[in-house]
Amino acid sequence: MDAFQDHYPENVAHCYGCGRLNDHGHQIKTVWEGDETVTRFTPEPYHTSVPGFVYGGLIASLIDCHSTGSAAAAMYRAEGRDLDSLPPFRFVTGSLHVDFLKPTPIDGPIELRGRITEVKGRKVVVETAVLAAGVLTARGNVVAIQMPEDFGTAKPG
Numbered sequence: 001m002d003a004f005q006d007h008y009p010e011n012v013a014h015c016y017g018c019g020r021l022n023d024h025g026h027q028i029k030t031v032w033e034g035d036e037t038v039t040r041f042t043p044e045p046y047h048t049s050v051p052g053f054v055y056g057g058l059i060a061s062l063i064d065c066h067s068t069g070s071a072a073a074a075m076y077r078a079e080g081r082d083l084d085s086l087p088p089f090r091f092v093t094g095s096l097h098v099d100f101l102k103p104t105p106i107d108g109p110i111e112l113r114g115r116i117t118e119v120k121g122r123k124v125v126v127e128t129a130v131l132a133a134g135v136l137t138a139r140g141n142v143v144a145i146q147m148p149e150d151f152g153t154a155k156p157g
């Protein structure tokens with residue numbers, strides 16, 4: 001099945017977490033399963049924190065990109081539009097909150113299951129459960145915001 005990230009236009013397909021064109025990145029893939037968005041990812045041995053367990057920064061990174069992809073897909077769904085239709089919805093992370101509930105074992109796939117809890121203007125809130133072998137090990141809350149036209153052009157300060 002096609003993933004949301006397979007539809008990202010080339011100019012936003014280089015993200016370290018979700019860009020299909022980033023050879024060094026995670027290249028996550030997210031799909032709808034009913035009203036939930038689902039990403040499955042198998043960690044590598046080098047994603048270790050404490051031996052046997054996944055590095056928390058990786059979990060945060062997966063939640064991050066799972067959520068921005070989910071936010072875009074939710075907006076397309078809300079408008080009854082095809083994922084390839086123009087103009088494209090592009091979301092960036094405004095806020096990323098992670099609760100680490102239990103150590104996440106590294107020896108198998110991780111499943112992220114997201115729910116859209118708010119859509120308001122340019123903002124989408126996504127809550128994500130992170131499961132390893134069916135056990136909830138972390139929870140994420142992301143505020144994703146539709147990318148402004150002038151993203152990245154503002155001068156610091």
Ligand SMILES: CCCCCCCCCCCCCCCC(=O)SCCNC(=O)CCNC(=O)[C@H](O)C(C)(C)COP(=O)(O)OP(=O)(O)OC[C@H]1O[C@@H](n2cnc3c(N)ncnc32)[C@H](O)[C@@H]1OP(=O)(O)O
Binds near residue numbers: 007018
């Ligand atoms: C499926 C088909 C694909 C199609 C194609 C998709 C392409 C998909 C591209 C993916 C690309 C990779 C994405 C990876 C995820 C990153 O890693 S993104 C990189 C990390 N994030 C950044 O660099 C963002 C930096 N921050 C900014 O640029 C700006 O602060 C933001 C986030 C755009 C917001 O600025 P703004 O547009 O001026 O926001 P503003 O109008 O003030 O607020 C809008 C709303 O958002 C809220 N808000 C703003 N900032 C925050 C915040 N930090 N916390 C909470 N709420 C906030 C406001 O309260 C407001 O809410 P309401 O009052 O309407 O309820």
